[in-house]
Amino acid sequence: MTARYDFKTIEERHQADWTKEGLFAAGEDSSRPGYYVLEMFPYPSGRIHMGHVRNYTIGDVVARYKRMQGYNVLHPMGWDAFGMPAENAAIKHRIHPSIWTHENIDYMRKQLRRLGLSYDWEREFATCDPEYYRWEQLFFIQMFEAGLVYRRKSKVNWCEGCQTVLANEQVEDGRCWRCDTEVVEKELDGWFFKITDYTQELLEGCDKLTGWPEKVLTMQRNWIGRSVGAEIIFPLAGKDGEIRVFTTRPDTLLGATFMSLSPEHPMVLELCMGTGQEEEVKTFIDHWSKIPARERQITKSPNHQIIQSPNHQITKSPNHQITKSPNHQITKSPNHQITKSQKGVFTGAYVKHPLTGESIPIYIADFVLMEYGTGAVMAVPAHDQRDFEFAKEYKLPIKVVIQPEGKDLKPDTMKEAWEGPGTLVNSGSFDDMKNERAKEAITGHLEAQGLGNQKISYRLRDWGISRQRYWGTPIPMVHCDTCGIVPVRKQDLPVILPLDAQLDEQGQSPLSGLESFWSTTCPKCGGPARRESDTMDTFVESSWYFARYTCPDETSAPLDRNRVDKWLPVNQYIGGIEHAILHLLYARFFTKVLRDLGWLSADEPFANLLTQGMVLKDGAKMSKSKGNVVDPDKMIHTFGVDTIRLFILFASPPERDLEWSDQGVEGAHRFLHRIWRLITENLEGLTSASTDKEILVQGTKATKALRQKTHQTILKVTEDIEQRFHFNTAISAVMELINEAMAYLNRYGTPKIDQQGDWAVLREAMEAVLILLFPMVPHITDELWQLLGHQKTISLEPWPVADLDVARADTVNIVVQVNGKLRSQVDVTQNTDKEIIESMALDDPKIKRYTEGKGVHKIIYVPGRLINIVMKH
């Protein structure tokens, strides 16, 4: 009699048992070493999607695996609960963001519990809880006091129709997503975190993050964007003043034939004044300022052609349209065209070249960024492609100062700029110098003359955290007419986000219209004052939540130093690759700030990072608009949690994208059924097997082979999980072991009940299968484990260690190649001498066909792998 694989009952029962036994609570005074595994917490959008399931399944495997290895595992879960979708829902469905958010959290928590994830739910929190954000407000004030917070103007997307700020994602083709009004740029006062104070440490820290993927570190390094160059002073011609430029190519200084300023450069208007170019400049800047900043960054024409169109037209296909082709394949429309090019205007003013004294015209160029360097560029058309195109367009002179080896560049015949290395020409005393040396020589010369100096520039900008929105952490500042801007007194925290705000499609930030909120008294002078109505970027909450998990019950302080220092840095952080730059950089920055404020000791938040790929269906990311969403609830109902987990882990390695396949899910389900039957149909024999170690050792050739496979599988699975989290290959190794066990039973028949040795070997194999698969499919393996007669949950089993003597093969297969092509193979015992293998290979009749009558040039032998006979000519 065998039991049916009733996954629903099994999964519910074991989940209840685990909870009852409190297996997932991370104790504080444990003698076991700690291990902190964390998945990026979700935004409570309503329902979990497959991306969540994948993320949390991967984390759960790591958590369970580490527990089996004897670690005291901290594996928490919570909610990144502030954000725009709640406000959008409020406007659309007339439901308060708070209610909407909490309903979503309740629903999603149930979903996560149903997934059997091994969280310590005692530590759960939501960031919209005042008990969380009050500490963020404290950090803000402390950062303000430490000079890490400041206020300045910055540009935002503005919709005149809605009278509101728009996020980038609310701008569709340059228009407001709600009312279709053209989006303009507007200067707005806002709060900034001085992340640039930590630039150097953030950059250098990348070298120490050996547990992070190299590609993420590269992206972070590039984002910070360190470049060594020079700041050079160009005096104005004909009047007092100067313009400073930053360049990474001081070696090309003598090739500068004009200067380009950013349209935002503060000197622009002053320069063109009285030159007759005033009108033209104003028209240009007026035109330019209407293009939102985010579109300016993608303004290079594809084929380096200058398109002189007066209207800055941007054509963009409606966001990545998916079209269904007749054969039901989803294809992305290829026409994602942006046609626009750099443009500029002459200011009418000139600077003097610092070395030659020549007059150089000053232009305004739309590709020059105010945020980087000094907002002014010395243009060297011969050696910078953008300058080259600009010079061609406006008929400006081109002067070659770097001559590459073996070429003779001439301004008239050049088709593009030469940006590579070479020797200096036309550069006076610097001629004949290699350009790399000339960089130092020219910078040194300028420094001596007081005309410039070496400078390191970074691309990283300060972090603007002001949001003119309701559903976020209120910024704890007060505006007083007498005292200016004053922080809220720490004892008055938290500044509670009022729940009676009105949200509608029109208007300013809801808080600025809510007098009961903004009307206050100045903490300093006691006079009437106005509260800051901006809230913080939700990235702030996610920049320290991992620290709060270590002490979520702490009521007197944001963090309990002892507990934070015990757990941080997170041993293993897991989340989507889309967070490779912003979230991870902000979290690193915040950790360093909290360290310097004395709240914790860690320098970095995450010791090891695993970036998982996306879940795709029909080659595209799952989304409602594309209609290719697979609902986790339905899948779990039909197949059970273990099947879904198995499929997700098996279908691809975690760092790669995962293509959803309903048939693949069925395959995973089938595999679990196979294990179920294999064990339940042989339960009598398996449970009767002797547990005596001795009996395993004496065995027939066949049982020896199965034992060998068992121990090889233990080795392989441990390696795959430990070294690279490749659960897909770990699972396929277990599949091979199952296949071998099935083949064993087919070949020799089910052992008689008194064949103790055979049963013992089979039992060893099956128990290995269950333990190895447990972190991935915990419910079915726990059930089968107990069916095999074990009283306690498999969760408490230690991770197995392979017996290397058993795993080692007696013979090894050596490939024989002739001229690198596989021609034969020989089986030899381990450690056979090279000479013996060589003569075996040369005597092989299949090899003789190729070697007969020709001379052997040389023989290459790779021990234990192959032998390659290289023939003459």
Next chain:
RNA sequence: GCCGAAGUGGCGGAAUUGGUAGACGCGCUAGAUUCAGGAUCUAGUGGACAGUAUAUCCGUGGGAGUUCGAAUCUCCCCUUCGGCACCA
């Protein structure tokens, strides 16, 4: 545009250090079982060639190169995806 990835059978993927390309699974084909379907089991499954042999040739997005040997290293090109600072 800039930065970062990826591209291997009909499909997902494997090949961990330059050393047997296609493990494992899906799908498909044939057979067994079954009233039938499903499920299960057995065998086969990159392509060409099916002159029969555990043959030969071709084959890891395209093109060149390094090497005894390249999916893996170098250079160029193509395609797809992620990020680009107010989505989280």
